[in-house]
Amino acid sequence: MNQSAPDTLERASDDETYYLNMGPQHPSMHGVLRLLLHLRGEKILDCEPVIGYAHRAHEKMAENRSYIMFIPNTSRVDYLSGMIYNIGFCQAIEKMVGIEVPARAEVIRVIVCELNRIQSHLLWLGTFMLDLGGVTPFLYCFDDREEILTILDRVTGSRLTYAYGRFGGVTMDVDDVFIEQSRAFLVRLRERFLMYHALIRENVIFQERCRGVGVISEEIALKYGVTGPSLRASGVEYDVRRAEPYGGYERFDFEIPTEKAGDCLARFDVRVREMEQSCRIIEQGLTALPDGPIGPKKLIKKLKPPKGEFYFAVESARGHFGMYILSDGSDTPAKIKLRTPSFSSLSSMPDVLRGTMVADTIAIVGSIDLVIPEIDR
Amino acid sequence: MNHSLIALVCVASPLIAFVVALVGFRRRHGIAAGIVLTSGVASLVAAAALLLTAHPEAQAFTSRWFVIGDVSIEFGVLLDGRTLIMGAVVALVTLCIQIYSLSYMADDPGRGRFFAFLALFEWSMLSFVFSANLLQTFIFWELIGLSSFLLIGFWYEKPSAVAAAKKAFIMTRIGDVGLFIGLILLFRATGTLDVMEIGRIFEPQGQPSSIPPGQIELIALMLFIGVIGKSAQFPLHTWLPDAMEGPTPVSALLHSATMVAAGIFLVARFHELFLDAPTTMRVMLGIATFTALLAATMAMVAKDMKRVLAYSSISQLGFMLIGLSAGSLFAGYFHLTTHAFFKALLFLCAGAYIHGCGTNDMIAMGRAGVARMRITTIGLVVGGAALAGIPPLAGFFSKEQIIGTLDGSGLFYTIIRIGVYAAAFLTAYYSFRMIFLITRPNADSLAVEDEPAHAQHAGSDHSAGHDPAEPWVMCGPIILLTLGAIGVGFLGGRIAALLGIEHAHAPTLAEMAPAVGIALLGVALAWFEFGRTGARQAGFVASFPPVQTLFEKRWYIDEFYQRVFVRPVVWFAKLCYGTETRALDGAADKLARGVVRAGGETARRHIGRLQLYIGAAVASVAVLVFYLAME
């Protein structure tokens, strides 16, 4: 029944191997990703991720516009942690050129980034449950996420693709309403955590589906450069916010949750605990929000960084997001290379998926939290 | 609820547990253990309920399985005093051991399988005990053999365990041949398979008129051969010490109340028949006494704690047989019951020690300070004292009963009596040797540890010196059995009543005196040599090195078997092989080649065109039918 055996296969296969395309259009793929599965029965012998269906050439675009014009692009690379990418890019340029950021702007940035992280994780939680067949938690998560979007909407003017960062600050100041809303949201979220715990984490079916499924061992994780919560779930305590603090994170008190098991359940736990830590960070930020300007008086439009290479990384909701910027001294970058965490996580998939079942594929691919446009850039 | 149902629950629940655990949860150990334990509890409750409520008169509940000719094969349960007591003891001891195994086997990768096998064993044993039918008896006798094989060889990756399991299986099989012949003879003689019916035939005083006395002797002898195998009597006793290769709970299960006791129970079951065979009874008495003495000497010098207990089991089984063959059902049966408790207790203690310090060597154990495991040590002392026959513990009463039954006169009985006293003395001696070696270790003594320490328990990583843990699941059974070892002795009257016998022998103080005295003498000697401060911790036999070696080498019986049976057989087999390959095959090959060539030609025409052949066959049948129809 291998009438559609693709020619990309190098490995010899016997008659009983069954090829199944998961994607590019498939209900469980959160974007246009194609996984070519080699099956025997419902067991996966091998898996080939095929990417490029959502390619938008962000990196190439960067070569044709000035630094500031690249800002809107950043939040479209990974639309779920757009804020983190956006502000990360600003921070990179600030560090590269040496622009001072006022204290208030720095704290605001941390708060909105963490809010963004929470909403990304919430969305992951929902879609992960959707992959596992639970539709209801998905909508509950979206309900919570909606709150965050409303809060961010008030200060950034956008719900998903924030172009909130500017070199040396942010576009808009936050007010007391923002602080109130954020505090109220934290209270609400902590209550909802209890509900999620009872509804999802304690659920025996959920545990059965997740425990021991899709174990990314520390070795494999390091081999492929898996980062972020997926790495921390494998027992490696690596977080850019702690390893190479940036943007004032060194002043905040938070923990880096890790788990040993490396399976879907561990990744779930790590993300949930990370949300709790983000709540803590936001609380600290709201309490210690200093007065002062939120950026330079005049918008910094033109900058000409010195010739040379520069690398800067931030911790996005999915892991280590790095920007490699090559400057030729002009006002447009010669090259910007984005190192995106989803790409590395996806690379590890064939090793992890081998030997699991089709249903597990969905759970595993769902659990590593891929954002496909981020892979394709 | 009537009794048949309770008995069915008692017997069937382990089977269900076995099937469910083995089929469904072999890899989910916790679940398997839970199921098996539940079944164990169910069996115990049912057995206890039976024991407390049932009438001591025999009742049989059977249902027909199938009928062959005139004989209807039935399955069912027979409830009378013997089966009730035995059933309760088996269920209780098994449950204790199952609980104990929870901890002992906690780290074993094959735990689920282990518990399933325990359930299988329990089922076989209970069904054997309650069986109402000779066929059923035999089937479950064999199943006991099978499940003990599985359990002894549980650690099948250890070659020694496999060898031991094989040995146990083969040795008992030798006896089983005798048993099988005996059962067939019995069936032929009585014409019935019903155990109760058989009991009724042999019950009246004097021999039954319908069966010639010689035949009864033969039947009894054949049955006894089976008992020798199963209950490890001389000369088929050698498998039992080797069987210590199995996990300690298995040793406790197999060598206290169950597998080896099956033989004794068989004698008790057909005691009426044995009583009608006086000559066989004398042979049995002799063999039993000899075995008791022989095994006791081996136990005197062994260093491996489990081996000591194994030898002691053989010896005590001898004692039981002595009681039975001296004509007292009660004495043997009582000892069987008490022994079940204290021997299981001792094995469990040994297991706890082994678990705690990772060695089987008593001397090493003592020096590692295992005596600090308080509950276990109390159990050890109580069990050891019960084994030695110290009043007022269980062993004392039953052993006293056995000694008391030896009231015959004449040279034979004198010798027997001397032998029994000697065995009793040695029992006290070796059991307290064991106790003292463990509780009063003396690093300066002459005692030498086996090097390297013979560690059985793979999972123990406790280093010597720190306090070994006593998990409650281990302590619970030990405490329970300790209480049993203390208390069961007082239930003699009740057991006798259940067996339908008047308390046969109410000992007077004067009669008790020699037994107690001998036991105390043994204890004293053990104290002098091992217990007191500054003792040399070397037995008196150490002064006679040849004797010591003789005992340690188990009287060279194993070597003897090796030389006399195994090697000649192997040699003969080789001879046959040589003859066949060289002489006969040469001729045959020539012939065969011709045949093959002829066949090859034929075969070339037959290449498996099945449909063609079928078609041809159908067509010819059709033609034939057509022809017939036209007629």
Next chain:
Amino acid sequence: MSYFTTIAGGLKSLVTGLGITARQMRRKPVTLTYPHVKPELSEAYRSLISLVQFEELETHDCIACMQCVKICPSFCIEIDGGRVEGIKRMRASKFEVDFALCSMCGLCIDVCPTDTLEYTKLYDEAGYEREWVYDLLDPFRDFEDEFVERQRVSDAREAAEKAAKRAAAAEAKAATEKEPEVDP
């Protein structure tokens, strides 16, 4: 034992889950029946851009400085303009935005020197073609001449004032310059 605790725990978790959904069932829905109820937009809501009508000018104040054209990452703004006859101020004569390309990043608004760009509050606008060009000047065309006229007047007045001022200043200067001459 763990077997039964596992089963009991599993069952309990399932019942808990059912309980949670049951509790949610009794709550009010959180959805907005969208076409019937319009969403409330936040102050900062970023949407299509438009030109501000300034009170004092009564029209927009685009001076065709091309800042927004230069910074627009989508290259969707097209502006023409320059000096209008008679007035000092630069004026845009063409301000077209292709909203099919616009990504509503807001950089043009940030960069506008006269703050004459603002967001509209349209949230359900949609284009139906590849090019969806808006002429932002359209609402202002009618005012343009009037404005230019007004501006010319005011410019002229301003110029006159300035000239007067300058003249006065020059006089004063001349006066101060002269004085020393007188002085010696």
Next chain:
Amino acid sequence: MTIQAWMMFALVLFCIGLYGVLARRNLIGILIGIELMLNAASVNVLAVNYHVANDPAVGRIIVLFIIGLAAAEAAIALSIILAVYRQRTSIDVANLEELKG
């Protein structure tokens, strides 16, 4: 319906099954033929039972046994077919004629 009619019906069914067994090259096809033959036998038994026998339960029980046996037979046959397929990736009987001395 007379008993003759039922028996003729069963005979025809049987012969169709026989044809299937003889003609098909596919192992599963042969198995289908065998099932048809078994069913023909069942029909026959029930027909005789209905028309001739005095004890109405016996025929039904026999048919139940036939059904049970057929289930067992089908299980074994199909597993053999699968094994054959795995061995030589074909379930054509023509490929199985290898019983050469």
Next chain:
Amino acid sequence: MIAAGLVMVLTIAGAIIGVGARRIVHAIFGLGISLAGVALAFGLLRSPFVAAMEVLIYIGGITVAMVFAVMLSSGGRNEPGEGLLRRTLAAGAALLFLVSVGLVISGTEFGPMPEAVDEAWSVQQIGRDLLNRFNVVFELLSVVLLLAIVGAITIAGRGDESLDPAAADEGWA
């Protein structure tokens, strides 16, 4: 009468599809139709319980198992057709059998039909008979079924190899 005729036609038609269809899957469905017809015939012979069992076990079990076998084996595609000679020979043998046995049947005198004793049997009666009169057969059958299941698993089972990721990995090497 009409019903019986219809049932017979249905059964025979299904059987012809079953042995004649090129595609094996169609043949299996032909068998299914034929079996349904047989079940109806059972119903006409006043044995609804047996008919229900026929459907449950044959259609619900055996045909489905066959279908599974097809899916697991060739997948039912590109099968060679049977040669004309083969078909002719098979048809000849079957026809010969049909004619000769048909002659026997038509020539036989059957006894008179006994009193209709429909109420004398019931499901309970069958159950009782199974466990009493026919218990040895019953047990034998259960043993046969058990052995069949065990045998089938042994023959067809691939073992744990396919469930072990490591082994599957090796399979690739």
Next chain:
Amino acid sequence: MPRTFLDIFGNPLLALGAGIGGVMTVLSLNTLFCIWFERKVSAWIQRRMGPMEVGFHGTLQTVADMIKLLGKQLITPRGVDKPLYHLAPLMVFAPVVAAASLLPFSKTVVLTNINIGLVLIFMFGGFAVIGIFMAGWGSNNKYALLGAMRSIAQNISYEIPLILSALPIVLLISAKGPMYEIEGEMIAINGMNLAHITAVQADTGVWFVLLQPVAMLIFFIAILAETNRAPFDIPEAESELVAGFHTEYSGMRFGLFFFAEYSNMLIGSMLATVLFFGGWDGPILPGPVWFFLKAYLLIFAMMWIRWTFPRLRFDQLMTFCWGALIPLSIVNLLVTAFLIKVL
């Protein structure tokens, strides 16, 4: 005992026509209602509104959808196995109608009264497997085939606990027999007659759910699996297999699968009602009302469960069936037999 349609109409053909008409009407209305109800339940649970536009609170939404489905083109993809592909929806649908006609919905009038009604319902359940397979195979689509394979394996496996958990009821009824008095009338009672089962429950006043809670639970779970409902909706797990065996169907053919699924739910709940909840038995309200009320309560429970839990994995599903449900139901059956014998 209740009168059947045959008693009422006299003519078998007439009775058959009336029966099929009645069943079809009920099933159609049920499907229309259930789809709306399902959407509403999910909306309530997820704190949404659900369909609101067509009719009062969207009550006519399903009708509109149905009309839309009827109007849609029936696409026959290239490469399908035509006879199988076309027959499959009917094969899935027809047994449902047949099975529905066996249920005793009222004390006085039922469609049929057969002594082996229970077995027949299971028999018709077995038919559906063939239909599903035809759909999966005929579609010539990988997802469909995988879905069909899963579905068949699941349906066959879960039929075992289904039957095993219904058997205790048969035993309980048979134990009352052979003759039993219902409202002054002695009847030869039959354990597999659904009308008798209901009648005995009504007569004793003890619903069997009280005597057989474990069997009820197993039965309910097995029905969830048989009707491919979450958390056992693996054959059509949309996150894995798109839509499972009916991926390639469009228009009213797809509608028929939908129809069959919701009808199956109704039949399963009705069967559970008959076996465990006393069928039409209940105070004040007339019998059929009670019957449908109970059935719809069970359907509500099914929906509630579906919208609460994630889906099991296929092997876990099978393990659950063979490792937990079947042993448990066997034990339950044995214990029941035992107790009946003893008491």
